[in-house]
Amino acid sequence: MGKITPRSTDYSEWYLDVIREADMADYAPVRGCIVVKPYGWTLYENMRDLLDRRFKDTGHSNAAFPLFIPMSFLQKEAHHVEGFSPELAVVTVGGGEQLEEPLVVRPTSETIIGYMYAQWIKSYRDLPVLINQWNSVVRWEKRTKPFLRTMEFYWQEGHTAHANHAESMEEVMRMLEVYHEHAMVDCALPTIKGRKSKSERFAGADNTFSIEGMMGDKKALQSATSHDLGQNFAKAFEMKFLDRDNTEKFCWTTSWGLSWRLTGAVIMAHGDDTGLRLPPKIAPIQVMIVPIYKKPEEKVGVMAVADDVFKTLKAAGIRVKLDDREETPGFKFYDCEMRGIPVRVEIGPRDIQNNSVLLARRDIPGKPGKTIVSRDGLADAIKTLMDAIQANLLAQAEAFQKANIREVNSYDELKAAVEDGWALAPVIDDPAVDAKIKEETKATNRNFPLEQDGIERKCIITGQPTRERAIFARAY
Amino acid sequence: MGKITPRSTDYSEWYLDVIREADMADYAPVRGCIVVKPYGWTLYENMRDLLDRRFKDTGHSNAAFPLFIPMSFLQKEAHHVEGFSPELAVVTVGGGEQLEEPLVVRPTSETIIGYMYAQWIKSYRDLPVLINQWNSVVRWEKRTKPFLRTMEFYWQEGHTAHANHAESMEEVMRMLEVYHEHAMVDCALPTIKGRKSKSERFAGADNTFSIEGMMGDKKALQSATSHDLGQNFAKAFEMKFLDRDNTEKFCWTTSWGLSWRLTGAVIMAHGDDTGLRLPPKIAPIQVMIVPIYKKPEEKVGVMAVADDVFKTLKAAGIRVKLDDREETPGFKFYDCEMRGIPVRVEIGPRDIQNNSVLLARRDIPGKPGKTIVSRDGLADAIKTLMDAIQANLLAQAEAFQKANIREVNSYDELKAAVEDGWALAPVIDDPAVDAKIKEETKATNRNFPLEQDGIERKCIITGQPTRERAIFARAY
Numbered sequence: 007m008g009k010i011t012p013r014s015t016d017y018s019e020w021y022l023d024v025i026r027e028a029d030m031a032d033y034a035p036v037r038g039c040i041v042v043k044p045y046g047w048t049l050y051e052n053m054r055d056l057l058d059r060r061f062k063d064t065g066h067s068n069a070a071f072p073l074f075i076p077m078s079f080l081q082k083e084a085h086h087v088e089g090f091s092p093e094l095a096v097v098t099v100g101g102g103e104q105l106e107e108p109l110v111v112r113p114t115s116e117t118i119i120g121y122m123y124a125q126w127i128k129s130y131r132d133l134p135v136l137i138n139q140w141n142s143v144v145r146w147e148k149r150t151k152p153f154l155r156t157m158e159f160y161w162q163e164g165h166t167a168h169a170n171h172a173e174s175m176e177e178v179m180r181m182l183e184v185y186h187e188h189a190m191v192d193c194a195l196p197t198i199k200g201r202k203s204k205s206e207r208f209a210g211a212d213n214t215f216s217i218e219g220m221m222g223d224k225k226a227l228q229s230a231t232s233h234d235l236g237q238n239f240a241k242a243f244e245m246k247f248l249d250r251d252n253t254e255k256f257c258w259t260t261s262w263g264l265s266w267r268l269t270g271a272v273i274m275a276h277g278d279d280t281g282l283r284l285p286p287k288i289a290p291i292q293v294m295i296v297p298i299y300k301k302p303e304e305k306v307g308v309m310a311v312a313d314d315v316f317k318t319l320k321a322a323g324i325r326v327k328l329d330d331r332e333e334t335p336g337f338k339f340y341d342c343e344m345r346g347i348p349v350r351v352e353i354g355p356r357d358i359q360n361n362s363v364l365l366a367r368r369d370i371p372g373k374p375g376k377t378i379v380s381r382d383g384l385a386d387a388i389k390t391l392m393d394a395i396q397a398n399l400l401a402q403a404e405a406f407q408k409a410n411i412r413e414v415n416s417y418d419e420l421k422a423a424v425e426d427g428w429a430l431a432p433v434i435d436d437p438a439v440d441a442k443i444k445e446e447t448k449a450t451n452r453n454f455p456l457e458q459d460g461i462e463r464k465c466i467i468t469g470q471p472t473r474e475r476a477i478f479a480r481a482y
Numbered sequence: 483m484g485k486i487t488p489r490s491t492d493y494s495e496w497y498l499d500v501i502r503e504a505d506m507a508d509y510a511p512v513r514g515c516i517v518v519k520p521y522g523w524t525l526y527e528n529m530r531d532l533l534d535r536r537f538k539d540t541g542h543s544n545a546a547f548p549l550f551i552p553m554s555f556l557q558k559e560a561h562h563v564e565g566f567s568p569e570l571a572v573v574t575v576g577g578g579e580q581l582e583e584p585l586v587v588r589p590t591s592e593t594i595i596g597y598m599y600a601q602w603i604k605s606y607r608d609l610p611v612l613i614n615q616w617n618s619v620v621r622w623e624k625r626t627k628p629f630l631r632t633m634e635f636y637w638q639e640g641h642t643a644h645a646n647h648a649e650s651m652e653e654v655m656r657m658l659e660v661y662h663e664h665a666m667v668d669c670a671l672p673t674i675k676g677r678k679s680k681s682e683r684f685a686g687a688d689n690t691f692s693i694e695g696m697m698g699d700k701k702a703l704q705s706a707t708s709h710d711l712g713q714n715f716a717k718a719f720e721m722k723f724l725d726r727d728n729t730e731k732f733c734w735t736t737s738w739g740l741s742w743r744l745t746g747a748v749i750m751a752h753g754d755d756t757g758l759r760l761p762p763k764i765a766p767i768q769v770m771i772v773p774i775y776k777k778p779e780e781k782v783g784v785m786a787v788a789d790d791v792f793k794t795l796k797a798a799g800i801r802v803k804l805d806d807r808e809e810t811p812g813f814k815f816y817d818c819e820m821r822g823i824p825v826r827v828e829i830g831p832r833d834i835q836n837n838s839v840l841l842a843r844r845d846i847p848g849k850p851g852k853t854i855v856s857r858d859g860l861a862d863a864i865k866t867l868m869d870a871i872q873a874n875l876l877a878q879a880e881a882f883q884k885a886n887i888r889e890v891n892s893y894d895e896l897k898a899a900v901e902d903g904w905a906l907a908p909v910i911d912d913p914a915v916d917a918k919i920k921e922e923t924k925a926t927n928r929n930f931p932l933e934q935d936g937i938e939r940k941c942i943i944t945g946q947p948t949r950e951r952a953i954f955a956r957a958y
Contacts, residue, residue, distance in 0.1 A: 032598065034548045035555075036585065041598055044543030044613060051544060067520030068527060072510045073549075073587075073618060073634050074571075079511075095550075096575040097587065101622030102568055109512065111549075111573065111587070122508065122517055137520060142549060146577030158549050 010344075012279045017223040022152070024273060028282050028345045031152045038150045038157030042266075045345065048290035050160065050269050054140065056192045056287065057162070057264065060184050066136045066164060071118055073141075074109040079117040082242040086116065089209020093145040095157075111144040116210060116235070116261055119165045120243035127257060129248045130169050134177070138164040153270030154227070154482050161265030167245060167257040171236070174258035178234045181262040182215045185230035188264075193272050194285040194400040195219050196407050197229055198477060200453030205437035208261075212236035218452045218477060220407045221274035224427045226452045226479035229271055230264035270482075275403050282346025283368050285399050286392035293319055293326040293388060294347045296338045298354035312353050315363065315384065319351075322385035343368060348395045349388055369395040369402075411477070417443075417466045420478060424449035428479040432463035432472050439467045443478060452477040486820075488755045493699040498628070500749060504758050504821045507628045514626045514633030518742075521821065524766035526636065526745050530616065532668040532763065533638070533740065536660045542612045542640060547594055549617075550585040555593040558718040562592065565685020569621040571633075587620040592686060592711070592737055595641045596719035603733060605724045606645050610653070614640040629746030630703070630958050637741030643721065643733040647712070650734035654710045657738040658691045661706035664740075669748050670761040670876040671695050672883050673705055674953060676929030681913035684737075688712035694928045694953060696883040697750040700903045702928045702955035705747055706740035746958075751879050758822025759844050761875050762868035769795055769802040769864060770823045772814045774830035788829050791839065791860065795827075798861035819844060824871045825864055845871040845878075887953070893919075893942045896954060900925035904955040908939035908948050915943045919954060928953040 010023035025031050030046030033039075042050065058068070074097060080087045095111040098104060112118070123135055142160045150156055164181060168174040182199055189195040197217035207214045211233040219229045239245070240256040249255050276283040286292050297312040299305045312328055319326040329338045335352070342350045352364040363384065366376045379387050410427035414420045423429035424447050433439050433451070440451045454476045465472050486499035501507050506522030509515075518526065534544070550573060556563045571587040574580060588594070599611055618636045626632055640657060644650040658675055665671040673693035683690045687709040695705045715721070716732040725731050752759040762768050773788040775781045788804055795802040805814045811828075818826045828840040839860065842852045855863050886903035890896045899905035900923050909915050909927070916927045930952045941948050 032601070035594070035597055036548045036550045036552060039548040039550065041548065042546040044545050047545045048543060050546075067524060069520050069523045070518040070526075070618075070636065072512045072515040072517065073620065074512045074515065076512060092578055094575075094577070095573050095585075097571050098574045099570075099572040099584075101570070101624075108575075109571075118511070121511055125508070142546075144549065148577075160546065 010279070010281065013222060020277075020279070021274060024277055024281055024344075025152050030273070033150070033152075036157075038147050040150070040152045040156050045290055046269070049272070049284070049288060050266055052288040052290065053188075053193065053268065053272075054162075057184075057188045058140070060188055061138050061162075061164070064180060064184060066138045069137045069139055070141075071115050071122065071139060073112055075112050075115070075118045077108045077110055079121060080110060082117065083210045083238055085238075086210035090114070090145075093147070095144045095146060112141075113143055113145045114261075114263070115139065115141075115143075115163055116165065116239050117243070120239040120245060120259070123165075123167050123257070123259075124243045124245040127167060127245060127247050130250055133167060133169045133247060133257065134173065135167040136164075136177075137166070138162055151270075151482075153266050153273070159265050159267075161263050164260070164262045166260045167240070168259070169247065169249065169255070169257070171258050174260050175234060177260045178213075178215060178232045178262070181260070182217065182230075182232040185232065185262070185264055186217050189217060189219065189229055189268065189271075190400065192285070192287050193268065194287075194396055194403060195229070195268075195271055195275055196400065196404045198453065198455050199457075200455040200477065202231070202453050203435050203437070203440055203451040203476065205440045206451060206453075208233045210235060210238055212238065216453050218479075219271050219275060220403075220410060220428065220479075221271065221482065222277060223274070224410050224479075226428065226477070226481040227267060227271050227274070228452070228481065229268050230262070232262035233260060235259045235261060267482075276399055277346070278371060281344035283399065284346035284348060285396050286348040287396055289346065289348050290325065291327045291345070291347050292324050292392060293349045293351055294338075294342045295319075295326065295328045295351045295353065296335055296342070297328070297330065298335045298352055304355045307358055308353055308355060311358050315351060315353065315381065319385055319388065322389070324385065324388060348392055351388075365391060367391060367395055369398045371402075413475075415463065415466065420449070420466060421447050424478055424480060428452070428477050430455075430475050431466050431478055432475045434465045434468055434470050434472050435474070436468070439465065442467060447478070448480050449478040450481050452479050452481060486755070486757065489698060496753075496755070497750060500753055500757055500820075501628050506749070509626070509628075512633075514623050516626070516628050516632050521766055522745070525748070525760070525764060526742055528764040528766065529664075529669065529744065529748075530638075533660075533664045534616070536664055537614050537638075537640070540656060540660060542614045545613045545615055546617075547591050547598065547615055549588055551588050551591070551594045553584045553586055555597060556586060558593065559686045559715055561714075562686035566590070566621075569623070571620045571622060588617075589619055589621045590737075590739070591615065591617075591619075591639055592641065592715050593719070596715040596721060596735070599641075599643050599733070599735075600719045600721040603643060603721060603723050606726055609643060609645045609723060609733070610649065611643040612640075612653075613642070614638055627746075627958075629742050629749070635741050635743075637739050640736070640738045642736045643716070644735070645723065645725065645731070645733070647734050650736050651710060653736045654689075654691060654708045654738070657736070658693065658706075658708040661708065661738070661740055662693050665693060665695065665705055665744065665747075666876065668761070668763050669744065670763075670872055670879060671705070671744075671747055671751055672876065672880045674929065674931050675933075676931040676953065678707070678929050679911050679913070679916055679927040679952065681916045682927060682929075684709045686711060686714055688714065692929050694955075695747050695751060696879075696886060696904065696955075697747065697958070698753060699750070700886050700955075702904065702953070702957040703743060703747050703750070704928070704957065705744050706738070708738035709736060711735045711737060743958075752875055753822070754847060757820035759875065760822035760824060761872050762824040763872055765822065765824050766801065767803045767821070767823050768800055768868060769825045769827055770814075770818045771795075771802065771804045771827045771829065772811055772818070773804070773806065774811045774828055780831045783834055784829055784831060787834050791827060791829065791857065795861055795864065798865070800861065800864060824868055827864075841867060843867060843871055845874045847878075889951075891939065891942065896925070896942060897923050900954055900956060904928070904953050906931075906951050907942050907954055908951045910941045910944055910946050910948050911950070912944070915941065918943060923954070925954040925956050928955050928957060
């Protein structure tokens with residue numbers, strides 16, 4: 007049982023300590039890679055299943071495309087190959103022989119999926135194609151930070167093809183909204199939807215949209231992106247269809263992805279100096295039962311009730327566990343708090359007499375809030391409490407985000423703001439503006455939020471008039 | 483809308499035709515790889531989710547280990563490296579630079595998982611470790627056959643560590659039983675549980691157990707394996723623990739895997755000359771509603787009822803789809819049959835008058851069996867029908883398997899039997915025996931079934947006494 011560094015001392019150390027102590031992940035013996043342990047993976051699985059449900063509810067199906075992509079495919083879209091070339095892992099030997107054409111381990115799958123769609127799509131009747139894939143991709147990274155920056159990372163990549171730009175744009179915005187809802191409703195993470203600036207676009211996209219979340223150290227984390235690929239990949243891969251008007255046209259395509267970075271966001275946005283705090287909707291264990299007894303003769307009675315409560319809660323569909331290890335209650339409490347389990351149920355000899363249990367909630371900052379409740383109707387009481395915890399975690403994160411975004415109207419104000427929060431600044435969409443601010447403040451243009459007030463202001467760098475403001479922040 | 487080759491003409495062509503016409507999968511532009519399309523992938527997902535439930539019910543958790551394994555790891559277990567070396571895909575370039583140590587794209591993960599377990603396991607309190615991973619692995623294959631033999635294939639690999647051999651063997655047999663139940667109950671596939679002969683063991687295992695299924699052409703398909711790894715990988719990776727008696731011991735480990743080959747088995751064991759026949763428990767679409775109308779004025783009424791039936795069945799938790807395409811009923815029937823949809827609901831003008839629908843079931847050989855039922859209580863009637871279809875597909879496969887296994891007591895009898903079925907033959911467990919039979923008959927030793935009658939017979943090759951018989955069959 008180790009200690010964790012307080013966030014105020016070293017936020018980065020705190021993050022690594024929590025991941026280790028909560029048994030989420032470990033470093034792999036392969037440069038840049040991590041092993042996600044059962045507790046961390048179950049959290050990821052729960053998030054994945056909820057997001058997958060949202061994909062299916064919006065008409066998407068999953069499929070599987072190959073891990074390997076011929077090198078020549080990447081070269082077909084000029085910006086794409088330029089963007090990804092420096093990050094590739096390349097297979098040059100297969101079955102003991104040197105390969106004629108090297109195979110790239112996919113960094114993303116637009117090219118191979120574009121190639122396949124070109125075979126499948128003949129007519130407007132074949133459109134739209136709405137496919138998603140859950141997989142891992144590889145991008146050669148110099149530094150590693152579990153979930154946030156790893157050479158191999160798990161994500162999903164959606165790839166869709168449409169008959170015209172209006173439809174593909176509708177899809178781009180639909181999926182941005184799906185991501186925003188998933189982050190907010192499932193993960194209790196408020197995020198800002200917006201358009202990426204020209205300098206921050208995906209390599210090969212006409213436009214990229216993102217959701218950006220604020221972490222506990224006030225840095226930004228790009229939590230998902232949705233790309234309008236125009237006809238760029240359709241042209242590179244000859245993805246054409248015969249339209250209703252009997253003419254052949256190129257498709258309009260989109261792609262959109264969300265990775266296990268969002269798992270990192272859940273850790274960073276909700277965690278405190280005692281460890282994780284997990285939203286009940288995605289928590290691997292929603293309720294931990296801790297039996298409490300001092301004398302051996304108390305144990306039998308307490309364990310019988312604990313077991314009964316366990317069965318009741320499990321039957322009610324709650325992800326519940328009974329901590330029956332031979333450890334002290336203090337050790338078990340510490341463990342529950344470190345692992346961010348939303349609700350702890352304590353059962354002792356007095357509770358048995360009173361037909362009650364003690365509920366401890368994890369979402370209150372500092373020491374957990376405790377209440378004593380009756381065992382009658384316990385499952386419903388816990389479900390109500392979990393709803394309250396889910397809402398409270400979101401409310402806390404929203405308040406934190408709101409308190410730390412400052413509206414600025416000059417470069418000096420921006421410089422001050424990004425020292426300890428986000429700045430919302432009027433700027434024109436110009437890579438030179440982004441570059442100057444990044445160079446001088448380490449803050450990057452996160453996005454131009456979709457919600458704008460439409461007021462004309464002056465760009466804080468060029469002085470040119472603009473009706474858009476962008477979020478600037480130091481980012482992961 | 484293409485045609486499929488009859489099974490009796492060319493079984494292999496039939497298999498490929500069905501996969502293409504049912505829109506299951508396509509060839510990828512990468513040698514040896516396939517793309518699994520939404521219909522095929524949803525079938526795989528349904529199988530995966532049911533098997534995953536069984537893993538969790540037996541106490542296992544999922545986790546994620548890296549795609550890449552340092553070459554030196556494979557070399558630590560002598561038989562393992564010997565078995566896998568010829569099949570490896572090797573990354574030699576990363577981030578634009580030649581790697582000092584090449585990285586192998588995992589062909590299986592015993593080595594890297596063994597390395598991690600050695601870090602995690604300190605004491606008997608840490609045991610057992612019961613982890614599974616769903617992933618894809620790569621083995622350089624010369625020939626490709628969708629689902630059955632592909633360079634990259636999807637599977638799950640379970641890896642467990644235990645304090646003694648009794649416990650690890652219990653796990654090996656538990657997972658063999660889980661596979662057997664999954665095949666039988668979820669996929670309606672009867673399989674034979676047994677011990678692999680010495681010559682067919684996994685590279686690095688002390689013992690391998692398998693389930694073997696009979697395909698429609700009477701060839702065998704190894705459908706899953708469960709390995710007793712003894713202390714081989716524990717010793718190679720220094721996986722030690724401090725036992726209760728305060729001495730340091732090596733762990734005992736197991737691994738077990740089931741791949742998308744089982745999806746191929748579902749296609750081959752149940753399919754007929756009209757296409758797929760899918761068991762309801764795993765079918766992507768359990769019920770297809772086909773509205774039938776001739777005159778345009780009939781359409782509105784029929785579609786309203788079809789839509790109502792759709793909502794009723796969906797609300798009852800049935801995976802239902804309404805085929806509202808502008809195609810003829812005949813085209814839609816063909817499509818339902820090709821794709822193996824268990825139940826088709828036909829709704830026409832007369833049905834509306836009678837408050838009835840027509841149900842067509844796909845499991846009866848030849849033309850589908852049709853019955854007219856009331857719309858009242860339709861969801862329950864369909865659920866009952868689906869149970870009957872699930873049971874009937876299993877019964878058909880069991881009868882087929884039973885009819886095509888012959889007990890033989892001489893080599894000549896075996897030779898005749900394996901021309902058109904399986905042979906159950908008394909043999910000793912000797913690689914030379916397996917090799918001779920394989921060389922001369924193309925039939926391989928599938929396994930020594932767990933169920934044996936214990937009668938002493940003479941080995942059909944050596945004449946030595948043996949109390950075990952093995953299944954011999956030509957195999958995929």
